[in-house]
Amino acid sequence: MDNVPKHTSKVVIKWLKDNKIKVLEWPFQSxxxxxxxxxxxxxxxxxxxxxxxxxxxxxxxxxxxxxxxxxxxxxxxxxxxxxxxxxxxxxxxxxxxx
Incomplete structure (x- = not known):
């Protein structure tokens, strides 16, 4: 996850949460x-x-x-x-x- 908008959309965030997938914090432009x-x-x-x-x-x-x-x-x-x-x-x- 690199904080690209398509990776951080509400739908994606909800799916990750619903599926109990932990995501590491990642700086923008890394x-x-x-x-x-x-x-x-x-x-x-x-x-x-x-x-x-x-x-x-x-x-x-x-x-x-x-x-x-x-x-x-x-x-x-x-x-x-x-x-x-x-x-x-x-x-x-x-x-x-x-």
Missing amino acids: PDLNPIEHLWAELKKHVRARRPTNQTQLHQLCQEEWAKMHPTYFGTLVEGYPKRLTQVKQFKGNATKY
Whole structure:
């Protein structure tokens, strides 16, 4: 939960409460620590650069760009996690370069 309005709507809050799901407090504009978010951003950048013009082409380009991603890239995202955590702690949850 990152305090995005769609995550904090009355309907969502009620559902979480009704289902007894505890949610951690999370600062607004906090850095994204989930490595998959960085992966999606990279994929999006590469696909956008190829300028798809329709949904079929978008799907095709996503598959092509995904296939081009080297497995070592995924590893670097995970390996960089401790560094991201350290920086978030240093900046007390405020914005970082991540």
